[in-house]
Amino acid sequence: MARVRPAVLLSTVIAWGLAVVWALPFIGLVMVSLRPYSEVLIKGWWSIGGAHFTLENFKDAWSNPMYSVERGYINSLIVTIPSTIAPILIAALAAYAFSRFSFPLKNYLFITLLVIMSMPQQMSVIPLFFMLKELHLLDRLAGLILVHSSWGLAWITFFLKNFFDSLPREMEEAARVDGAGELQIFLRIVLPASLPALASVAAIQFTWVWSDFFYALMFLISPENYVVTLQVGTMKGQYHLDWGLLSAGSIFAMLVPLLLYAGLQKYYVRGMIGWTAKG
Amino acid sequence: MAVVELRNIVKRFGRVTAVDGVSLRIGDGEFYILLGPSGCGKTTTLRIIAGLEYPDEGKVLIDGVDVTNTEPKDRDVAMVFQNYALYPHMTVYDNIAFPLMIRRKKLGLTRSEIRERVMEVAKMLRIEDLLSRKPGQLSGGQQQRVALARALVRRPKVWLMDEPLSNLDALLRGSRRS
Structure with missing residues (x-):
C-alpha cells in the first residue's frame, strides 16, 4: 500500500472538515424541509431517530395561493431568461469593439465601465426607482428585466473583452482574406469560437439575476409579480414562522441555480478563475 | 493567376x-x-x-x-498563416470549405460543387480521413495541411504562404513543391 504523506493527510482532513462545516446549513435545510414542523420544533433537525419524512412542505410551498413558489418560478424565468440573453448579445458586440477597433474616447469609455462595475447596487436604487416610475415600468417584470440587463452589461462587456483579447487575431485575419466581412467574422468565427466564454457568462448572469432579492424587493410591489426569492420572503409571517415551509421554499429557490451549476460546472468554474489563466 | x-x-x-x-x-x-x-x-x-x-x-x-x-x-488572394489560423470550432471539412461557402453566391457554386472541390484538395494533401475532426484533434503537420488546403481550394489570383512547409514531413514537402 502506498504511504500517505502526513502533510497530504492533514490537508485532506482539513478540507473534509471545511466541506462538512460548509455543507452543514444545507443539510439542516434539507432535513427541516422534509419533516413535519412539530417534529423539527420538538426534536431539532439533527435528531434522526424516529424521524418522519414527508413532502408536504414542498407541496404546500409550491402551490399555496398565498405564497406560491410556482408563480414565483414563472416570474423568475420571465425575468431571468431575457436578462441573461439580452445583455450577452449587446455586451458581446461592445466587447468586440473594445477588443478590436480604435475609436474616439475608447479608453475613457472602458474606464467608465470599470467604475460602473465597482458601484454598489444600493447607490443606484433611488434614481432607478424614479426612472422606472417615469417610464411606467415600476412593479412590472419588464422594468426589472431592463434593470438587470443594464446592470449586467458592464461586467459582461469587461469579461468578454478580456476573452476576445485572448483569441488569436490570425483567425479573424484568415476569415478576412477568405472573403468574410466584419459582421460575418463576428457571427461565424468570433462568437462560435467564444461559446465556452459565453456559457460561463450565461451561467454567472443567470445565477445572479435568479438569486437577486434587492432589486426585486425595490421594484416589484404587487405579490402577483413577485419573483421566487420574494415569494420565499412572504412565507415568513409576522407572528408565525413555519421553518419547514420556509426551508422547502428556499430549496425550490436555489434548485435552478444548483442545476445550472451542475450542468455548466466546467464553464462556471472557468468563468470564475478567468479564461486567460491556464488550467 | x-x-x-x-x-x-x-x-x-x-x-x-x-x-x-x-x-x-x-x-x-x-x-x-x-x-x-x-x-x-x-x-x-x-x-x-x-x-x-x-x-x-x-x-x-x-x-x-x-x-x-x-x-x-x-x-482575391489566399493566404496560409505561419500559425495556421484554423477555425477551432469548425471541422476540417468546414475549415476548408469556408472560403467557398462565404462567397458561394458570388462564385455561383452549389453545395455539391463545393464538396467536390474540398474532396479534391483533401485527397491531394492526404487529409480525406481527417475531414470530420476538429483542428484541436490534429497534429501540427496535419493542421498545416488543412491550412494549405483552405488556401488551395480557393483558386484565387494570388496564393500567399507564410512558412507553409515548415511542419510537413520531407516526403510530402517534395510532392507539394512540385
Whole structure:
C-alpha cells in the first residue's frame, strides 16, 4: 500500500472538515424541509431517530395561493431568461469593439465601465426607482428585466473583452482574406469560437439575476409579480414562522441555480478563475 | 493567376521600419520565394499584399490594378498563416470549405460543387480521413495541411504562404513543391 504523506493527510482532513462545516446549513435545510414542523420544533433537525419524512412542505410551498413558489418560478424565468440573453448579445458586440477597433474616447469609455462595475447596487436604487416610475415600468417584470440587463452589461462587456483579447487575431485575419466581412467574422468565427466564454457568462448572469432579492424587493410591489426569492420572503409571517415551509421554499429557490451549476460546472468554474489563466 | 507588383513599399511600426522600400514584380504563374533572416519583413510584405496591413508608402498592384487600399476580401488572394489560423470550432471539412461557402453566391457554386472541390484538395494533401475532426484533434503537420488546403481550394489570383512547409514531413514537402 502506498504511504500517505502526513502533510497530504492533514490537508485532506482539513478540507473534509471545511466541506462538512460548509455543507452543514444545507443539510439542516434539507432535513427541516422534509419533516413535519412539530417534529423539527420538538426534536431539532439533527435528531434522526424516529424521524418522519414527508413532502408536504414542498407541496404546500409550491402551490399555496398565498405564497406560491410556482408563480414565483414563472416570474423568475420571465425575468431571468431575457436578462441573461439580452445583455450577452449587446455586451458581446461592445466587447468586440473594445477588443478590436480604435475609436474616439475608447479608453475613457472602458474606464467608465470599470467604475460602473465597482458601484454598489444600493447607490443606484433611488434614481432607478424614479426612472422606472417615469417610464411606467415600476412593479412590472419588464422594468426589472431592463434593470438587470443594464446592470449586467458592464461586467459582461469587461469579461468578454478580456476573452476576445485572448483569441488569436490570425483567425479573424484568415476569415478576412477568405472573403468574410466584419459582421460575418463576428457571427461565424468570433462568437462560435467564444461559446465556452459565453456559457460561463450565461451561467454567472443567470445565477445572479435568479438569486437577486434587492432589486426585486425595490421594484416589484404587487405579490402577483413577485419573483421566487420574494415569494420565499412572504412565507415568513409576522407572528408565525413555519421553518419547514420556509426551508422547502428556499430549496425550490436555489434548485435552478444548483442545476445550472451542475450542468455548466466546467464553464462556471472557468468563468470564475478567468479564461486567460491556464488550467 | 495574376501579376503582383510592389512599388517602393515602406511600412513602419512606430520607430521600427519593417519594410524599407521593397519593389518587386512577380510574373503570372511565377513561384516566388522571399528569403531572409527572421525579423527582416517577409511576413509584413506578405500581409501588405494580402491587405492585412496598409503600407505607409508605395503601391501594391495585382494584374495592374492598384489595390493598395483595397480590403482583403476584394483582392482575391489566399493566404496560409505561419500559425495556421484554423477555425477551432469548425471541422476540417468546414475549415476548408469556408472560403467557398462565404462567397458561394458570388462564385455561383452549389453545395455539391463545393464538396467536390474540398474532396479534391483533401485527397491531394492526404487529409480525406481527417475531414470530420476538429483542428484541436490534429497534429501540427496535419493542421498545416488543412491550412494549405483552405488556401488551395480557393483558386484565387494570388496564393500567399507564410512558412507553409515548415511542419510537413520531407516526403510530402517534395510532392507539394512540385
